[in-house]
Amino acid sequence: MANPVAGTNARSWLFAPGDSERKMEKATAGAADIVIFDLEDAVAEGEKPKARSMVSAFLAANAQQRQRLWVRINPLQGPHALADLVAIIGSRPGGIMLPKSRGRGDAELLDHYLTALEAAAGTECGTTQVIVLVTETADAMFTTGSYAGAPRVVALTWGAEDLADALGASSNRNEDGSYGFTYQLARSFCLIGAAAAGVSAIDTIHGDFRDEAGLRKRAAEVRRAGFGGMLAIHPAQVDVINEAFTSSAEELAEAQEIVDLFAAHPGAGAIGHKGAMLDRPHLARAQALLARATRR
Numbered sequence: 363m364a365n366p367v368a369g370t371n372a373r374s375w376l377f378a379p380g381d382s383e384r385k386m387e388k389a390t391a392g393a394a395d396i397v398i399f400d401l402e403d404a405v406a407e408g409e410k411p412k413a414r415s416m417v418s419a420f421l422a423a424n425a426q427q428r429q430r431l432w433v434r435i436n437p438l439q440g441p442h443a444l445a446d447l448v449a450i451i452g453s454r455p456g457g458i459m460l461p462k463s464r465g466r467g468d469a470e471l472l473d474h475y476l477t478a479l480e481a482a483a484g485t486e487c488g489t490t491q492v493i494v495l496v497t498e499t500a501d502a503m504f505t506t507g508s509y510a511g512a513p514r515v516v517a518l519t520w521g522a523e524d525l526a527d528a529l530g531a532s533s534n535r536n537e538d539g540s541y542g543f544t545y546q547l548a549r550s551f552c553l554i555g556a557a558a559a560g561v562s563a564i565d566t567i568h569g570d571f572r573d574e575a576g577l578r579k580r581a582a583e584v585r586r587a588g589f590g591g592m593l594a595i596h597p598a599q600v601d602v603i604n605e606a607f608t609s610s611a612e613e614l615a616e617a618q619e620i621v622d623l624f625a626a627h628p629g630a631g632a633i634g635h636k637g638a639m640l641d642r643p644h645l646a647r648a649q650a651l652l653a654r655a656t657r658r
Contacts, residue, residue, distance in 0.1 A: 364634035373607035457491035465505030506555035520552035571596035581606035
């Protein structure tokens with residue numbers, strides 16, 4: 363199986379409608395780590411056959427960028443997912459976004475489909491990575507911790523809009539604009555599930571693409587919480603997200619200082635440093651930060 367690289371370290375995941383060549387071109391030309399051509403919500407029911415043909419052709423024409431060009435297919439429980447996969451896997455997308463996943467079983471089913479289609483296309487089996495949307499249905503909220511060891515899965519993300527629909531909610535926001543408790547819980551379940559699975563947690567979209575200050579604030583908050591990146595709905599959001607999830611020179615220097623300090627005292631469980639006590643979790647976080655920066 364090919365060694366996954368792109369999806370595990372991606373900061374910005376930019377959607378582009380699969381039925382608009384102009385928007386796919388614009389997204390691909392930008393700085394997003396991952397571009398997701400959308401065959402689900404962005405495409406009307408009657409346009410889905412045309413969109414999957416357009417996406418397949420675009421992937422084939424941009425094969426040199428395949429690692430960063432992904433596709434959101436339609437849900438496995440619906441009538442379009444297999445047709446989506448049959449149309450695009452021969453053009454070798456870097457990965458698939460699985461929407462409305464109900465749990466690990468859906469990830470395993472997708473793996474079976476992908477393995478068969480990769481073999482039929484003459485593609486090395488296992489090369490197509492997967493990011494899973496884990497909170498879009500009510501039952502999925504109870505399975506966010508089930509993805510450890512799931513084949514191909516390199517990241518989990520979450521969605522608030524479809525969950526609100528599933529719950530019959532009139533809004534997923536509080537009066538001050540923040541997410542309501544249930545949706546904050548969904549975000550936390552995504553983060554915890556990703557940590558349990560050992561994969562990246564990706565925060566959901568910031569819906570107002572003109573609100574740069576709000577996006578910057580939220581990106582900083584979710585990064586501190588443990589998320590590795592964010593979904594984006596507009597190219598204008600990409601630079602903000604990339605900056606927010608890129609370690610600064612100061613952060614890298616501090617992390618290296620912690621690693622060097624423990625290396626100089628290999629038997630120590632805790633070390634005093636700049637007026638604080640550092641223990642092994644501090645070392646692990648510093649090592650992880652440096653490893654992410656190196657892989658990028």
